[in-house]
Amino acid sequence: RFFEIYYFNEKNFSWIKEFEFMKQIKPRHRKELLERAFFNIRIKFRMFFNLILTERGKNDIILNFKTKIEKKGYPIIDLYQEIKKIYFIEQGSISIFKNGQQIKELNEGDTFGIEGLLHSNSNYQYKVSSNCDFAIVYSIDISFLINEILNYDAESFTEVMNYAHEYVNEIKKISTKDVIQIIENNNEA
Numbered sequence: 001r002f003f004e005i006y007y008f009n010e011k012n013f014s015w016i017k018e019f020e021f022m023k024q025i026k027p028r029h030r031k032e033l034l035e036r037a038f039f040n041i042r043i044k045f046r047m048f049f050n051l052i053l054t055e056r057g058k059n060d061i062i063l064n065f066k067t068k069i070e071k072k073g074y075p076i077i078d079l080y081q082e083i084k085k086i087y088f089i090e091q092g093s094i095s096i097f098k099n100g101q102q103i104k105e106l107n108e109g110d111t112f113g114i115e116g117l118l119h120s121n122s123n124y125q126y127k128v129s130s131n132c133d134f135a136i137v138y139s140i141d142i143s144f145l146i147n148e149i150l151n152y153d154a155e156s157f158t159e160v161m162n163y164a165h166e167y168v169n170e171i172k173k174i175s176t177k178d179v180i181q182i183i184e185n186n187n188e189a
Contacts, residue, residue, distance in 0.1 A: 038062050041138075044109045045088050051159040057149040064148075065138040070128045076137065077126040083116030085139040087126075092135030096171065097125040103174050105129055115171075116142045117164045124171065 041062050042049045052058050065088070070076060076094065077083060087094075089110050096104040096112070103124075106112055112126055128135040150157035 041065075044090070045111060047109075048086075048088070048111045048114075048163070051156060051163055052149065052153070053156045053159070054149075054153055057153055057156060060149060061140055061145070064140055064144055066140075067136065067138055069134055069136050071134050072128050072130055072132060074128045074135075075125055076128065076135075077113060077122050077124070079123070079125045080121050082120050083113050083122050083142070085141055086111060086113045086116065086145065088138040088140075090136040090138055092132040092137075093129040094126050094135060094137070095129045097127065098123070104171065111167075113139075113142075114160075114164045115168045117146075117161060118168060 038059060042058060049058055049061075052061065066085075067090075068076075076087060079097075089106055089108050089112075091108055093108070094106045094110070094112060095102045096106065106126075113122075115122070145160075150160060
């Protein structure tokens with residue numbers, strides 16, 4: 001983990017690490033906490049999780065999330081970099097750049113990097129937006145997603161691949177419009 005979570009222990013009036021906190025909770029309550037956390041994640045990223053048709057698949061994805069906190073301007077995926085993960089924005093915003101120009105901004109609840117399912121290298125740069133101090137993103141390895149979930153669920157695989165195609169086509173449309181607008185602006189000047 002990038003950081004440790006601490007909880008206030010009212011019995012000892014001290015702070016304890018999340019691991020110790022979870023050990024002190026009764027198993028029934030622990031299950032409720034996890035279910036609530038899973039529910040909140042699945043609601044926030046429902047566009048993606050609606051594509052995964054099995055409960056096991058949805059839970060496996062969440063259990064294998066890695067959390068990153070990155071500062072303003074940090075490139076999460078660089079231009080032409082190999083895309084190995086799909087990212088989910090928990091907090092903050094991510095800007096998409098093509099040829100040094102920002103073409104779109106993604107916000108909380110959005111997903112990116114899904115084009116890694118279609119081709120290995122990014123045609124865009126994804127950076128933490130300049131209008132937020134930091135971004136919290138979850139990631140899942142594409143290889144895990146394919147090998148552990150999609151290979152065993154053909155319908156979900158088809159849905160996720162269709163979503164990836166739609167995502168790439170949407171970005172291409174935005175990118176093309178932006179280039180045309182820049183050319184028109186330069187011709188007018």
